[in-house]
Amino acid sequence: MWGNAAAATPLPTIVEIDPGEALDGYLERVADANYLSTAHLVTLIRNASDTLRYITLAPSPATIAAIAALTGQRPDQIHQATLSAYDHTALDLTGFDPTIRSGHRAVAARGWFPGRGTQICPPCLAHDGRWRLIWRLPTTTVCRVHGVYVLSTCPGCHRPFRDHRHSPLRVVGAETRCGNPLGQGPRKQCTVDLTALPTTPADPACITRQERHDKAAAGAITSTALGDLAPADYLATTRSLAVLLLHISTAAPDSSRLPAWAQALRPDAPRRTIRWGLRPPHDPQLRSHALTAADCVLTASDLDAAVECLMPWLDSLPDLPESRLGWLADHTRMTPTLTRLVLASHAPRRRLSHLLDQVPPLTASTRQLPQVLPEPLVETHLIGLFDSRPRTVGLFASLCLARTHPNIDSWAKAAHALGLAPDLGDRTARACSASLTGSPREVVAALRAATRGLDVDYRDLEHRVRRLARTHRWFTRWARTNRPGTRASSHPYAVHWVWTRVAHGHASAAPAAVGSTRAQNFERSLTAAQTAALTAAAALSGQG
Incomplete structure (x- = not known):
């Protein structure tokens, strides 16, 4: 797998490679330990391999085998010291061929390709002089050990660290000076001490992100x-x-x-x-x-x-x-x-919910919000913005108004604030968002206009209707005066009508459970005078 490196003779001094260490920094330590110039070590590797191209990215198997034979390290350790160790995680090197001069182009076209040079953490270099492989990833921005942002440019030569084109190793070897060539002759390098460079403490969120990344x-x-x-x-x-x-x-x-x-x-x-x-x-x-x-x-x-x-x-x-x-x-x-x-x-529901969460409360309190917005307000302001039934739109409108209040940041919480089952809020939001024909901003404008007609404490009104559900005297008096011959069994239907038409409550929360068909038949049988008397009964229920 790693090629044939029979021509490579092991160096006399073996240097162990550290986990996470970059290959080029490691080879500089090998050269220093064996009293070799980095140029001499590069020549030894080149003579025993096929190419040194892309040695820090993804060297050829022959190159890995040659380095392993020279240094006494296992080929898999050499591989883990190159960026190919991050293939299929932080990098996608599919199609890359190190033996082709332009082999990197297809990979670089995918974006955020590690180019020449590296980033550094000065405290890490000061601690052990090791060049970390992970510093080369563009998605590495923080040193988690020291809690600082990494640096990308040398203040002396104003170039990336380890930015040298003609050799994979620096002339200065394992020193922690910059060592970038200055273009003033072969022996002129940047002498900035990298361990003394100032750093900036990283935001905690950036450190947490870096931990997930690593x-x-x-x-x-x-x-x-x-x-x-x-x-x-x-x-x-x-x-x-x-x-x-x-x-x-x-x-x-x-x-x-x-x-x-x-x-x-x-x-x-x-x-x-x-x-x-x-x-x-x-x-x-x-x-x-x-x-x-x-x-x-x-x-x-x-x-x-x-x-x-x-x-x-x-x-x-x-x-x-x-x-x-x-x-x-x-x-x-x-x-x-x-x-x-x-x-x-x-999704319309999500865009509308986000907009509502940014709007100041449209009523002084959620007590001024009915469970279902009255139909006259729905017909005046909201018809044409939804394809749903008016009662469904009215329920959704009340939920939307509740969403504008602090600490109500979900449809389930909006339903709970109105005294409704939380799952009803989610179901209604899904149904109405699917039937939304207007823009979210048009809906908010319509809701703002509709709130001008809301000046009742609906929680108090709902309490009055629940009191009507527990007593029958008021119903007997109403029936004797306004609807002679009405049976006592019609009491739940009268309560249901007051709940939905006066308190504008939702049928699922009504204090009197009745069948929808019979409730509709009872409502159709009422005259204007009888509905006015029922409305008055709800108002009087708060007295005494």
């Missing part, structure tokens, strides 16, 4: 709002969503609702030339914030919470000549998981 890169399953994701799916979706958030940040006409890092990004990013999908932000802190924002969406408690996290970004998009979904698909690589999330965020 576990996934090592092959762990990640729990998300859309279920457990395989390492490659989680890491690819996080990166794709981060790319999308970066594009939204640069395209948003009004970024005031976006995080500070996104607002700071917009003035410096030309809208038409930026290609975040191919090349990530060079600044590790900016890259970290984008990846962390994407991770917060994916790892929300459930799909609804994930959509709520994503909605401020989607609402910041400008008016687009093409479809919103088309724009999103054009600006990132849509993984199956990201596609599910984006489609969920465009």
Whole structure:
């Protein structure tokens, strides 16, 4: 598997490779331990292998075998010290061939390809002088050991660390100086001490995101709002969503609702030339914030919470000549998981719920909200925005009004606040969102207009009707005065009528359970005078 390295003679001093150490940094330590120049060691490897091209990315089997023979390490240890160790997790090297000069192009076209150089954590280098392999991943932005952002550019030469084209190893060997060539002759290198460079403490959310990233890169399953994701799916979706958030940040006409890092990004990013999908932000802190924002969406408690996290970004998009979904698909690589999330965020129910959660309360209290918005208000303000029946629209309208109040952030909580079964809120929201014909903003405007007719304490009115359900004297008096010959068995139907037509309660919560057909027949038999008398009975029930 690892090729033939019979021509390689083992070096006299064996140096053990550390887990997580990058191959080039390890080879520099090998050269120093054997009193060799790095150029001499490179020559020994080249003479025993076929090519040194892409030695830090995915060296050929012959190259791995040659290095293993020279250093006394196992071939699998050498392989684990190259970026190919992250294939099928943080990287996708499908189709890559190290023996072809342009073999990296197909992989690089997938975006966020580790280029020349590496990032560093100065405290780590100061501790043991080891160059970590994981620093090379663009999705690595934080050192979890020291809780700081990694650095990407040397302040002395203003180039990436280990940015040398003509040899995979630095002339300075295992020293912790920068060692980048300065272009002033073969012996001129940058002398900045990397261990003394200042660092910036990382945000706790960025550290948490990095921990999930590192576990996934090592092959762990990640729990998300859309279920457990395989390492490659989680890491690819996080990166794709981060790319999308970066594009939204640069395209948003009004970024005031976006995080500070996104607002700071917009003035410096030309809208038409930026290609975040191919090349990530060079600044590790900016890259970290984008990846962390994407991770917060994916790892929300459930799909609804994930959509709520994503909605401020989607609402910041400008008016687009093409479809919103088309724009999103054009600006990132849509993984199956990201596609599910984006489609969920465009469901009318979710878009309306997010908008309602941003609206100040439209009534002083939820006590001023009936369980079902009165039909005259529905017919005046909401007819034409839904294809559902007026009573269903009235129930949904009351749930929507409840959603505008603090701490009511779900349809189940809205139903509970109105005295209804929580699952009724979810069912009604699904039904009405499927029949929504107007825009969410039109619905909010109609609800705002409808609240001008709500000035009754409906919880008190419901209490009065429940009192009517427990007594019969009022019904006997009403029947004798307004409807002679009415049977005492009609008492539940009268209570039901007062509940639904005066208190505007929902039939499922009525204090008197009756069949819908008989309740409708009783209602049809009432005259205007009789309904007025029933309404008065409900008003009088609060006295005494």
